[in-house]
Amino acid sequence: MWTMLPAFSLPQSAYSTVLYFSLMRVFSRLALCGLLFCLTTSFGGCGYVRYLIPLDPKAKTDAPPLTHAAWDGLLKKYVNDQGLVNYKSLQADSLALNAYLQELSAHLPSSSWTETDRLAYWINAYNAFTVQRIIRGYPVKSIKDLGGDKIFVNTPWDQHFIKLADTRYSLNDIEHRIIRKKFDDNRIHVALVCAAMSCPRLRNEAFTGPRLNEQLDSQGRDFVNNPAKNKLTPPDKPQVSSIFNFYPKDFTKNGSTSVQDFINRYATQKIKPDATLNYLTYDWSLNVQQ
Known part of the structure; x- marks a missing residue:
């Protein structure tokens, strides 16, 4: 030595x-x-x-974009105008949901698809697989009950239960490694639904490429002006969704200069550009029809 x-x-x-x-x-x-x-x-x-590393899964063959008609039918049947889900009935109809998810697995976005077609695919995939995760464990009071509490480790969003083509993904993979990395559009945060009451309303129609911009703007108006999600008075000290606190930098992109600016794009009751934002406690209880 x-x-x-x-x-x-x-x-x-x-x-x-x-x-x-x-x-x-x-x-x-x-x-x-x-x-x-x-x-x-x-x-x-x-x-x-792993969530710092982008993903870009693509189809090996050049197939046309999906219509998402099967998912659209399920949403119209089991989701009401408030975005609440009849999970019990949907659980009994799980074969139809599984058939749609298999369609997603077999038809990854092609490089020939438009950006809106690709983004619609990934938003629908995130929402549909979230619903599948709920009905697999239903009845449950919160999606958080379906996993551990260590973020990026064992939460429901870190479980690799999503099979697309030959690879398994997590919900966090789809949100953070694909959607947020590949699409510079902060409106995704009013479209991705994590099955909680404080999440945006689950739209009772599928997102589609040709109508995506219209649908995302509609989601923005619905979310920002919903008093259960955001309380915009007084305009100098509004109480807003914690989603704006989760992803503050995302709301300085895509034509917005700040969270306040994003809110005022859709708010019927405008807040001050320099308003002090107070964030509402996030309600993780299940978005279930009573």
Whole structure:
């Protein structure tokens, strides 16, 4: 061992060289241990890192965009005008939902699709697989009851239950690695529905490419002006959805300069551009019809 040698046995430069390579061995072992820890804990501890890496799944063949007619029919049948879901009846009709999800799996977006067709696909996929996750565990009081409480590790949004083509994904993969990375449109936050009362209303029609901009603007008006989601008076100190606090930087893109600016794009009761925002407590109870 070099540390046991007498001081006169090696010149100073030799000591430096030995010390350097010894430290490199230590750091290499630490790095290897860290990697093994991440792998053996199934993204535990290091799980958040995967969501920094974009995904861009594409179809291997050039098929036309989906119409999402099957999902549209299910939404019209089981979702009311308030966006509340009849999960019990939908659970009994799960074969129809599964058939639509299999259609999604077999028809990933093609590079020839328009951007609106691709974004409509991913929004519908997120919402439909969220509904599937609920009915698999139904009855349940909250989607949060279907997983752990370690974000990016074992929550319902981190479970890899979504099969598209030959790969399994999580809800967080779809939202953070595909939609938020590939589509510069902050209106997604009023369209993606996490099955909670404080989420945006689950639209009782499917999103489609040709109508997507119209549908997203409609979602924006509905969400911003819903007093259960946002209380816009007094205009200098409104109480707004915690969604705006979850993704503040997203609301400085896509034509908006701030959260206040995004809100005023759709609000019938405008708030002040420099309003102090207070965020409402998020209600995670299930968006279920009573």
